[in-house]
Amino acid sequence: MHDNHPRTITTDALPEVITRYLKAHHAHDTATAVAAFTGDATVIDDGNTYHGTAAIERWLGRSATEFTYTAHLTGTQQTDTTHYIATHHLEGNFPGGTIDLRYQFTLHDDLIEHLTIEP
Numbered sequence: 001m002h003d004n005h006p007r008t009i010t011t012d013a014l015p016e017v018i019t020r021y022l023k024a025h026h027a028h029d030t031a032t033a034v035a036a037f038t039g040d041a042t043v044i045d046d047g048n049t050y051h052g053t054a055a056i057e058r059w060l061g062r063s064a065t066e067f068t069y070t071a072h073l074t075g076t077q078q079t080d081t082t083h084y085i086a087t088h089h090l091e092g093n094f095p096g097g098t099i100d101l102r103y104q105f106t107l108h109d110d111l112i113e114h115l116t117i118e119p
Contacts (some may be wrong), residue, residue, distance in 0.1 A: 004079060005079070006077035006078060006079045006083075006085055007077060007078060007079075008075065008076070008077055009076050009077060009078045009084075010076065011073060011076050013076070013078065014076055014084060014086065015084065015107060015110070016110075017036050017107065017110055017111055017112060018036075018084055018086065018105055018107075018112070020032065020036055021033055021036035021037075021112060022073070022086060022103070024036070025060065026071055030057060030060045030061055033060050034053055034056055034057045034060060036111060036112050037053060037056055037111060037112045037113075037115075038108055038109070038111045038112065038113045039052070039053055040052060040113075041053065041056060041111070041112055041113050041114065041115070042113075042114050042115075043055075043056050043059060043114075043115045043116075043117070044114075044115070044116040044117070044118075045059065045063070045115075045116075045117040046117070066094075067092050067093055067094040068092050068093050069090050069091060069092020069093065069094060070090070070091050070092060071088045071089070071090045072088060072089045073086060073087070073088055074087050074088065074089045074100065075087040081107075082106055082107045082108065083104070083105070083106055083107075084104075084105045084107070085102055085103065085104050085105070086102075086103045086105070087100060087101070087102050087103070088100070088101050088103065099119060100119060101117055101118065101119060102116075102117070102118055102119070103115060103116075103117050104116040104117075104118075
């Protein structure tokens, strides 16, 4: 049970698995990124849901090739011991050119069980 009031934390305070996932995702290292998820993890991105590592692997592979962009971590928050938010500012050749996205993580046994990416 949590009170849904995220508090700001330093990027160093993010769990290692989230940092590892974000670095791998931005480096297009799909194998390392997928390994950060539980076997039955779910990712929701751009209104689409990807369930399980095979679907997440396909999503990561596609997002790596669809657009070219830079992402800068602009904020990190923690709601409780299993819920974290990492906000990124993206600039690139996607529609609109810039966007701020909130990566909302739910952890289970030191792995990512759920990730929602939304503005």
